[in-house]
Amino acid sequence: MVQRSVDRQHRPVPDGRGEPSSNRVKVRRDTTYRGRYDRETINAILDATPFCHLAYVHDGHPVVIPTLQVRLEDDLYLHASSGSRIGLEAGTPWPISVSVTLLDGIVVARSGFHHSINYRSVVVLGDAALVTDPAEKLRALDATVDHVLPGRSAEVRPPTDRELIATAVARLPLAESSAKLRQGPPKDEPEDIGLPIWAGVVPMRTVFGPPEDSPDLPDGVPVPPSVDGLLEQT
Numbered sequence: 001m002v003q004r005s006v007d008r009q010h011r012p013v014p015d016g017r018g019e020p021s022s023n024r025v026k027v028r029r030d031t032t033y034r035g036r037y038d039r040e041t042i043n044a045i046l047d048a049t050p051f052c053h054l055a056y057v058h059d060g061h062p063v064v065i066p067t068l069q070v071r072l073e074d075d076l077y078l079h080a081s082s083g084s085r086i087g088l089e090a091g092t093p094w095p096i097s098v099s100v101t102l103l104d105g106i107v108v109a110r111s112g113f114h115h116s117i118n119y120r121s122v123v124v125l126g127d128a129a130l131v132t133d134p135a136e137k138l139r140a141l142d143a144t145v146d147h148v149l150p151g152r153s154a155e156v157r158p159p160t161d162r163e164l165i166a167t168a169v170a171r172l173p174l175a176e177s178s179a180k181l182r183q184g185p186p187k188d189e190p191e192d193i194g195l196p197i198w199a200g201v202v203p204m205r206t207v208f209g210p211p212e213d214s215p216d217l218p219d220g221v222p223v224p225p226s227v228d229g230l231l232e233q234t
Contacts, residue, residue: 024125025178036179045122045179046071046100050147054078055097058085069098070140070147076124076172077131077140086128087168093127098172106202109186110195116182118201124177131169140169151226 018037020026027035036042052069055062063085070077076098080086105118131137141164142153159167186199208230211223 020178021176022125025123025176027178027180034181034183036181039174041179042122042174042177043071045102045120045181046076047147048102048120049100050144052078052098052100054086055099056085056089056094068144068148069100070144071174072140072143074174076174077144077169078128078172079141079144079167079169082166082168084168086170087130090128090130090168090170093129094170096126096128096172098124103204104183105204107182107186108198108200108202110188110192110197110199114186114188116186118182118184120179120181122177122179124172124174126173126176128170128172131171134164136171137164137167137169140171141167149226150229152224155224155226 018039020035020037046069050068050070052067053064054067055064057063067078067080078086078098099121101119101121103117103119107116107118109115131140138159141159145153145156185201188199211227
């Protein structure tokens with residue numbers, strides 16, 4: 001199979017800007033990084049990747065961990081073991097921050113000072129709460145699986161009661177969120193434009209390779225449509 005890139009990471013960014021919902025999420029260097037506050041832009045970035053970083057304070061020290069997220073309507077959902085920090089602390093209002101970043105290209109300038117990265121990012125602040133409703137919890141878990149691999153939740157067995165007890169799901173409202181992005185070519189100094197130094201953008205893209213069977217996979221089990229779907233995207 002030929003390696004193919006993933007389209008969903010490179011959907012166009014809407015043109016809306018909106019207004020910040022709070023001073024905490026206002027982008028300070030807006031003239032350079034073009035802060036966006038409209039929900040359409042924020043949703044598009046969150047929906048383009050399941051990967052995020054979760055930040056919180058524990059015993060007076062900041063902690064950042066990589067994890068998975070999925071958006072359902074106006075909320076972000078995070079999952080982890082019931083014995084994890086999410087399971088232990090989200091039972092009461094738990095102040096956290098979640099960030100998502102998509103890298104789109106390396107911006108190569110004529111000076112080191114103006115080198116940069118083209119990217120799209122979202123920051124969400126708020127109080128996370130533990131999901132206790134069984135139907136909402138199962139919906140969030142299925143959506144998380146499908147966010148990583150679209151269509152996969154319909155191909156696998158449902159979670160057992162023991163697995164559901166062992167898994168905690170937290171809900172974070174998107175009410176306080178903002179997007180920040182950079183797009184386009186380098187912004188060199190006018191006096192550097194004539195220098196014989198290459199400048200431009202090197203696009204970046206997530207690429208999947210050929211699927212590798214699990215060593216214990218029985219003979220004759222085909223690659224599922226969900227995996228084929230990743231490889232068919234260009």
